[in-house]
Amino acid sequence: MSSTEKSPTRGRKSRTNANRPTVADVARAAEVSLMTVSRVVNHGTNVSEETRKKVEAAIAELGYVPNQAARNLAGGREVRIALLYSNPSSAYLSEFLMGSLGEASVNAAQIIVEYCEEGVRPADLVGKLAAHRANAVLLPPPLCDDERLLKRLQKAGLPMAQIATGRPSRHAYAVTIDDAGATEDLVRLLIEQGHSRIGYISGNPNQTVSELRQAGYEKALADADIAPRPDLIVSGDFSYRSGLQAAERLLASTEPPTAIVASNDDMAAAALAVAHRHGLDVPGDLSVCGFDDTAMATTIWPELTTIRQPISEMARQATAMLIADVRESPVAGVDARHVRLDCELVRRASHGPPRDMTVSPRA
Amino acid sequence: MSSTEKSPTRGRKSRTNANRPTVADVARAAEVSLMTVSRVVNHGTNVSEETRKKVEAAIAELGYVPNQAARNLAGGREVRIALLYSNPSSAYLSEFLMGSLGEASVNAAQIIVEYCEEGVRPADLVGKLAAHRANAVLLPPPLCDDERLLKRLQKAGLPMAQIATGRPSRHAYAVTIDDAGATEDLVRLLIEQGHSRIGYISGNPNQTVSELRQAGYEKALADADIAPRPDLIVSGDFSYRSGLQAAERLLASTEPPTAIVASNDDMAAAALAVAHRHGLDVPGDLSVCGFDDTAMATTIWPELTTIRQPISEMARQATAMLIADVRESPVAGVDARHVRLDCELVRRASHGPPRDMTVSPRA
DNA sequence: GCATGTCATGTTAGCGCTATCTTCATGTGA
């Protein structure tokens, strides 16, 4: 029942958090007032260069680190960002979290991870968010495309950020990549290597990026005057399983493709497995490309040629936007901003010229 | 420059956090004092049943949620747990994070995710932790087995928790499973189905669980009076890549195994891929089993028979232990507690009786 | 009956920080 029994500094010490230096300590050391220290630590306006240096020296010497709890209390602007997820693709999620948690940690914001079932009622969800005191929401795919959810969150006045959506909302922040362009690049690469029968495995139609990626594929073909063949476009849903089926169908064709572009890495990995099961050499007999550059891409063999999507960076930026919104702009929701990040074509070992090309290149 | 210009409630409102109800509001509504509300919200000792009900009703009515920042400030016991990771196996990490973040969120603790390179100097690391004001450390594998790191953290007086280690330290909390027993069960299952040539792909020797799992394999063989064959034990390092090589070696044997037990799912998946490349049917020609039951196990085809390791629950419990330590026990480090959780053999489609057994069972 | 204990509750004083107001020195232009 008693813990501070033998503590030499009763009462006092037991409440203080491991007697860490406080602003007061720094102020004393630097021979300035409390507020001056606070000003230096924060924006740093209205402080003379000389004073700032003194304070900074004192901070360094004492190893002062601001107490975030006190800051939040005094400032009244605690940032609690709910990360809603429904797609348990662990590779995506963990990379996402790395970016988001990193940014949150730097800015002393809280990330609350909330699993959101497929058919959850948006109203219930909003209630839950309130209970968690969330004041911003992070929406990775596929939730970023859920219109009802977006509308509900907007109505609740919560700033939100869509990550990797194909259709950024006017009422939300959004961080995207050029899905169409990236896919186009990938397909163009294959065409340049001599492929003309290029199969495509599309993504889940409930994610808006699926359309964009497919459009990129079609555009690349059109630009090269290759007539699109409907039998070379097979629908998947981003799962490995669906990739297996899709690849089987593509390879069962009477005139099978010499390359398969899958709209994510999981399905590309599945296509690879199917190719091997059919006794095909990759990339000798069949080139296979993916999208995302998740861990899977370098896990499997041969390593996948794919599009590197900067998931972690996207999460980081989205988180930063929300933090800025909550901390600064009280008129949230109107001046939403959309950001598009670059992505990169990563050439690895799963693609190459088609077999007939290696015999007589440039046919 | 000015934001509260037209605000009807100057000064006052701009500082308060979206005028949420506070203890004072609840106290007023319930007609009791501030402290009584606090007591109800916390431990709840020394409050009459009648009063408690009144307060709880008021809390429910107003939708009061305690302000954690204020609590931490007043209580002086902010919990900041550093999660050190070096193994970027995303499947593991994201499941781990789910458990840990969930528990942390419920208990209003902070999780700080810190990437820790292979050869980082423990001294530097401790410095970094101090800068983050971390007051507890979570150590997933393989860091949980780094003796130098453990020693250094202990010296720094930081309570720590090892997750999935084979060698719990006296100075740390630990959450483990019965790695040896689980592997034994798996191998026994194969033996019961008629296998006797069972290959084994071991894990990274820098993780203590590797030994335990292999010991389980050997024990199961010994119990069944099957002479161990050194050529059936191949070393891997938990990576898919190493699994490919190991499986190739096993299958290249003059008398190849009829089953392969890999000490994790990634390597089992690799073994599966190699089997397919060799034209072997799984499980018809070869049974393949894994360990962990990560997303990989159900992603690939056929789905993997494996050991389900409750990663998320392990992370949750470890986090809970650390929170309890920081919040309550000031004599940390001595009364460390170790917990062992149950794990489960998950029978899926990648195992079955060996081919010759299907012809003449019970040979 | 009075000292003493126990329980339910109230009062007070901060936790460490920042918003806001105030002060005091400097410019600046009429």
Add this chain to the structure above:
DNA sequence: TCACATGAAGATAGCGCTAACATGACATGC
């Protein structure tokens, strides 16, 4: 010259909560 803006500080008052102590109402034992 003085009113007035501007910049660089300091003083003060809380943010919402809880630890520690104080109070008052009973029950207990001698």
